[in-house]
Amino acid sequence: MKKLQVAVIGLGRLGQACADALAGEDDMTLTGIVRRPDSLRAVPQRFRRFPVAEHVRELPPVDVALVCVPADAALGVARELIQAHFPIVECARLEGAALEAHHADIDAAANHYRIASVVGAGWSPGVLPLFTRAFEILIPRGHNLFHRHPGISLHHSAAVAHIPGVKGALAGQFRAADGTPQQYVYVELARGADIAAVRAAIAADPLFADEETQVFQVASLSELEAEEGQGMVLERRSAPVSGVHESLLLEARFEIAAFAARVMIDAARRIPVLPHGAHRYSLGI
Incomplete structure (x- = not known):
């Protein structure tokens, strides 16, 4: 069975937790990591065996990208990835009207470009x-x-x-x-x-x-x-x-980044069978 090729976008606490969690999965693998240009050299030792790039296009083929950037940057990063035809999983910690608008924007982009995505795939929301x-x-x-x-x-x-x-x-x-x-x-x-x-x-x-x-x-x-x-x-x-x-x-x-990473990986596993659009994370998607 072909392993799901997963990229991690951002390498803060959540990104590192996702990269660590991927190491224990049998059906998916960490294809590479995307970081800002000024952070490309500052990669923890345990991740240096993986490709690190400024953009996901520079990595080997990617089936799904985990958006692990701060909440105020998540929408822009998600849109850019979807426009480049990469399915995404994201878990921006927003609430109320801001969360609803965030999910609606990603859904509009995912439907327009006919890309499957999962939103709210963290601890909360999630x-x-x-x-x-x-x-x-x-x-x-x-x-x-x-x-x-x-x-x-x-x-x-x-x-x-x-x-x-x-x-x-x-x-x-x-x-x-x-x-x-x-x-x-x-x-x-x-x-x-x-x-x-x-x-x-x-x-x-x-x-x-x-x-x-x-x-x-x-x-x-x-x-x-x-x-x-x-x-x-x-x-x-x-x-x-x-x-x-x-x-x-x-x-x-619990450690919130570790919990969020496990949920994002669970969501990534569903991506290949989902129709286009943004799907809110649930146990049954």
């Missing part, structure tokens, strides 16, 4: 709205609570570590969208320990009695402490009028 929409479908009468926090702002908790079955614990306090304080506790359990019993013990502790507390089991606290990136919590709660208490919770810690 996957996060899919989670949000799924929560709203499952709990149609309710409200969302969402907050984002950078990095790992946690401290070791002796109060939790003494609970039977807990090898160690990290805790942190964050505020929900309405300003309500919430505790997040990450526990590493001893072999055979029951997470339900640990959650019950934490809930019964006076230290956590006055604040809502979420408890998450992790495989390794040391790995959690070493992680970089950002964290977020998305929760959907049913409205009181529904008569049944329902809730859904998504807690995530």
Whole structure:
């Protein structure tokens, strides 16, 4: 089977994440990297075995180009690539009317030049709205609570570590969208320990009695402490009028460029079977 030939346009954090991710794919390969003229020599060592050029036309044949440039430059780069008849995948982090206009402009160009493209193929826009929409479908009468926090702002908790079955614990306090304080506790359990019993013990502790507390089991606290990136919590709660208490919770810690790169590669894989035009990323495109 012929491998999909993929070019990376831009080599910032997202571009490097895409190039790294492509190295692990069996059905596609990194054909080359496009950079500004003043950056051609400043290529990390691990990418120097790949062609680097000022324009995608200077690279070996390309099946799809991943647009990894800042949001304010993404539309111009996307248009230029489409006009040159290169399918694209992009994930510019825009919101509201700006995002709608951005996607409409790319769609107009892609239809005019009869090129397939995927837009919004990142974490947000991209996957996060899919989670949000799924929560709203499952709990149609309710409200969302969402907050984002950078990095790992946690401290070791002796109060939790003494609970039977807990090898160690990290805790942190964050505020929900309405300003309500919430505790997040990450526990590493001893072999055979029951997470339900640990959650019950934490809930019964006076230290956590006055604040809502979420408890998450992790495989390794040391790995959690070493992680970089950002964290977020998305929760959907049913409205009181529904008569049944329902809730859904998504807690995530991740490096946003790595997540976006994986989504862009998933989108690139769909390009060969898509009709022309700009397709918004979804799990089913």
